[in-house]
Amino acid sequence: MSLDTQKLDGSQRQQIMMSVQQQLALQNAQxxxxxxxxxxxxxxxxxxxxxxxxxxxxxxxxxxxxxxDAWHIVSRTYAERIKREQYRH
Amino acid sequence: MSLxxxxxxxxxxxxxxxxxxxxxxxxxVHHLTNVCFDKCLESNGNLSELSSxxxxxxxxxxDRFLDCTTLITNRTIQRIQQGR
Numbered sequence: 001m002s003l004d005t006q007k008l009d010g011s012q013r014q015q016i017m018m019s020v021q022q023q024l025a026l027q028n029a030q031x032x033x034x035x036x037x038x039x040x041x042x043x044x045x046x047x048x049x050x051x052x053x054x055x056x057x058x059x060x061x062x063x064x065x066x067x068x069d070a071w072h073i074v075s076r077t078y079a080e081r082i083k084r085e086q087y088r089h
Numbered sequence: 090m091s092l093x094x095x096x097x098x099x100x101x102x103x104x105x106x107x108x109x110x111x112x113x114x115x116x117x118v119h120h121l122t123n124v125c126f127d128k129c130l131e132s133n134g135n136l137s138e139l140s141s142x143x144x145x146x147x148x149x150x151x152d153r154f155l156d157c158t159t160l161i162t163n164r165t166i167q168r169i170q171q172g173r
Contacts, residue, residue, distance in 0.1 A: 008098045016095070017104050024112055031119055039126060043133065059135050067126060069139050070147055074122045077151040078114070 032071070036064045125150035 008016070044059035045052070052060070095101060129146035130136065136143075 008095070008101065013098065013101055016101060020105065020108055024108060027112075028115055031116075035119065035123060039123075044135075062135055062137060066130060066133075066136050066139060067122070070126050070130065070143075071118065071122045073139070073144055073147045074125060074151055075118045077148045078118055078121060078155075081152060081155060082114075 036067055039067055040064055121151050121154060124154060 040060045040063035043063050044056050125147050128150050129143055130139075139147075
């Protein structure tokens with residue numbers, strides 16, 4: 001097996017970094033969507049009918065908005081906690 | 090471009106390590122939101138906005154959950170050291 005000593009050039013590296021970034025963003029979005037559906041279906045659809053009623057739709061919309069609000073509050077609180085912990089050591 | 094060139098690129102290694110850490114932190118936020126949404130909003134779908142009471146609950150929930158994890162970790166280490 002011969003060792004490939006060729007190095008990455010700047011644009012190759014950029015491409016790889018962007019691709020990784022995009023994949024992680026996609027993964028994050030998918031995770032969020034999954035959580036939203038789980039939570040809001042559970043909260044809003046008591047007995048599944050033949051279609052989503054308008055009240056169920058309204059509930060699902062509010063629910064997903066509130067979940068996103070909660071996500072941002074949790075994210076900020078967590079970041080602040082980490083900062084506090086860092087300064088302790 | 091080969092796997093060897095990918096692995097030997099220090100800038101890329103640093104980038105990947107940073108992204109992995111970021112990903113872990115984001116995963117933790119997902120988990121905390123999952124737990125605290127249930128605790129604080131009681132799976133209530135129909136809120137038109139989050140009240141200050143809800144916000145405070147979410148903030149407390151994050152901190153208390155992390156305190157809980159720390160306590161359990163320390164306790165577990167203690168038990169291991171005691172040989173139980």
